[in-house]
Amino acid sequence: MVFTVSEKGLELRKNVEEISGQNIFQCYQCGKCSATCPVVDSMDMAPNKIIRFVQMGDLEVLDQNTFWVCAACFTCSARCPRSVDIAKIMEALRNVMLRNKQDFINIYSKEFIEKMIEEIPQMAIVAAIKKGVW
Amino acid sequence: MEYPYYPGCTLKTTGKKDEEAALEVAKLLEFELKELPTWTCCGVVYNLTSDVMADHLSATRTLIRAQEMGRELKTNKLVTLCSMCYNVLKQVNLMYKKNPDKLNNINLFMDTEEDYLGNVEIMHFLEVLYKDIGLEKIKEKVKTPLTNLKVDPYYGCMLLRPKNIAFDDQDAPHVMGDILSALGAKVIENPMTVECCGAHQIITNKEAVLDCVQRIVKTSQSKGADVIVTPCPLCQYNLTTGQKSLFEKGKINHQTPVIYLSELLIISLSDNNENYLKDYKFIKDKLEERGG
Amino acid sequence: MLAEKNQIPLVSVFIMGKEYKVPSGLTLMKAMEYAGYRYTRGAGCRAGFCGACATIYRLKDDYKLKSALACQTTVDDGMYLVQLPFTPANKKKYDMEKLNIAHNALLKEYPEIARCISCNSCTKVCPQELKVMDYVQASLRGDIEKAAILSFDCVQCGLCAFRCPAEITQYHVGQLARRLNGKFVAPKAIHTEEAVAKLNNGVSKKEISKLKILKLAEIKDLYKKRVTE
Numbered sequence: 001m002v003f004t005v006s007e008k009g010l011e012l013r014k015n016v017e018e019i020s021g022q023n024i025f026q027c028y029q030c031g032k033c034s035a036t037c038p039v040v041d042s043m044d045m046a047p048n049k050i051i052r053f054v055q056m057g058d059l060e061v062l063d064q065n066t067f068w069v070c071a072a073c074f075t076c077s078a079r080c081p082r083s084v085d086i087a088k089i090m091e092a093l094r095n096v097m098l099r100n101k102q103d104f105i106n107i108y109s110k111e112f113i114e115k116m117i118e119e120i121p122q123m124a125i126v127a128a129i130k131k132g133v134w
Numbered sequence: 135m136e137y138p139y140y141p142g143c144t145l146k147t148t149g150k151k152d153e154e155a156a157l158e159v160a161k162l163l164e165f166e167l168k169e170l171p172t173w174t175c176c177g178v179v180y181n182l183t184s185d186v187m188a189d190h191l192s193a194t195r196t197l198i199r200a201q202e203m204g205r206e207l208k209t210n211k212l213v214t215l216c217s218m219c220y221n222v223l224k225q226v227n228l229m230y231k232k233n234p235d236k237l238n239n240i241n242l243f244m245d246t247e248e249d250y251l252g253n254v255e256i257m258h259f260l261e262v263l264y265k266d267i268g269l270e271k272i273k274e275k276v277k278t279p280l281t282n283l284k285v286d287p288y289y290g291c292m293l294l295r296p297k298n299i300a301f302d303d304q305d306a307p308h309v310m311g312d313i314l315s316a317l318g319a320k321v322i323e324n325p326m327t328v329e330c331c332g333a334h335q336i337i338t339n340k341e342a343v344l345d346c347v348q349r350i351v352k353t354s355q356s357k358g359a360d361v362i363v364t365p366c367p368l369c370q371y372n373l374t375t376g377q378k379s380l381f382e383k384g385k386i387n388h389q390t391p392v393i394y395l396s397e398l399l400i401i402s403l404s405d406n407n408e409n410y411l412k413d414y415k416f417i418k419d420k421l422e423e424r425g426g
Numbered sequence: 427m428l429a430e431k432n433q434i435p436l437v438s439v440f441i442m443g444k445e446y447k448v449p450s451g452l453t454l455m456k457a458m459e460y461a462g463y464r465y466t467r468g469a470g471c472r473a474g475f476c477g478a479c480a481t482i483y484r485l486k487d488d489y490k491l492k493s494a495l496a497c498q499t500t501v502d503d504g505m506y507l508v509q510l511p512f513t514p515a516n517k518k519k520y521d522m523e524k525l526n527i528a529h530n531a532l533l534k535e536y537p538e539i540a541r542c543i544s545c546n547s548c549t550k551v552c553p554q555e556l557k558v559m560d561y562v563q564a565s566l567r568g569d570i571e572k573a574a575i576l577s578f579d580c581v582q583c584g585l586c587a588f589r590c591p592a593e594i595t596q597y598h599v600g601q602l603a604r605r606l607n608g609k610f611v612a613p614k615a616i617h618t619e620e621a622v623a624k625l626n627n628g629v630s631k632k633e634i635s636k637l638k639i640l641k642l643a644e645i646k647d648l649y650k651k652r653v654t655e
Contacts, residue, residue, distance in 0.1 A: 021184040038330040042342035073330030074295035091182035107537040116534045121367045122143040123218050126178040126540045127334035147529040174544040174563045192544035
């Protein structure tokens, strides 16, 4: 079956590779990253599937919540047998969305302000904003 | 020995207990943590993109402050208590070693600061205890041995990943366990010791955090741990509030207390540990119950 | 021309791209008025205190953009300048009676301070030479006293907010810090409170009533005979 990547799909793949500095085709879909990811159960699409979609230039990948649920714990990158830094690929996908003016968090929303309760460690607030706002 | 010390925002706010205890522990073990005169937020999670440099500025400024203080104290070390700060600073430092042109670029931009030369050595408090102070000295200074207290040392992710910043084995770390054994405690081996607690998802996706906490705590409890010990303020918060939610939902049937490593050290090493024992009465009870 | 008669040297300034020759030694504000501009916005106390006349300028053969208060800085030959009369910055509405001094007090009203990347652009542009980045970082950390002390001389010109890549309005954060400091942290002026209470209780009522019915000559007499330390 012949599969042609769309213009936008090619652009997405190029962007992800540039921002992450990773060769997206180094992944051979062993699934170790998904097996080890601590938050995979909350993800729409497992990490290895996300990488497959990027390899295929499928823009549906940008609608998934995977990279927003990612906790940047680096376990996937530590386990990958091909030394692909999956954490960097997730960061690249977040950046593709953020740089397109699509913030994940609105820091002035009622939900967010309510979270600023006294007990929440500062580092969580700054991390959430860094990952979710451009 | 005086070490330049970088607290980070969390240890000055919600994690104050950790800092107070750690500064006291340092005194007891005959070294001093001297806070940097001015400092900025470390920038929390290390920016993983290959092009953005601005997010590295806060960490670079901290490294320059450490460089300045290091000249005064004649050392190039910088000690942090917070796991996240440790991770960010060390990754930034390594990035500059690998990319001297990026270091040049940042130095050029920061025209109001001296150049960062790339020579600061970042150490976590655990490393200082293990490498510089040594287990023998810690053993000598024990006043209240934690005999038969079953402790579960929980590392979390930021201290040991990625590999180039890890100061201990990535899958079976032993440094914290060794220190706790030196205090007389019984160390439990928990295979979930380096599993992520969910980190900042506590803000955007609490369910994900509850999944992680359940995994960590169930294994810990099945191995009979009395207390989970952690150096990271966010892990302490996630594990504590996560357990509360899980308990309310009936997913776990009891909540294991989570305590900072520095606080447990004070209980064991200090003569004046009454306040801590009052806060953590269960430790006092366990020690008495088991003849400690 | 008057300037030539008194032999004050003239310098070239470029106001929004157009060249004018103005006497050296004039402040930017006076120079613009000399050139024929009339201020309807962007001028206030003319004494370096209100922050209305924020100006961005560049010197000849230099690439750096500098900042100044137009009423305080004098003209330089080859200066390119533009004025910023207004910053459309975000100002939170808060009720001081409902606020407290927890460590996240400032973060709650202005959560964008968590975006600060310590780039120092705010400090570099401040015409009052304040340590702006330092007081924003102190606010992030809940150190209200430090934020209040460092931001004390802020004239709210708004230049910092324009340069900030994280879109923080530093001067509003500083203002809230100073208000919280005054209300909760700084020691209370107990003597002032007591004196005001005494006045409200009418301690000076009798004396003031006596003075009110005196004639001008009698008041002048009393004034001359007053006891001074």
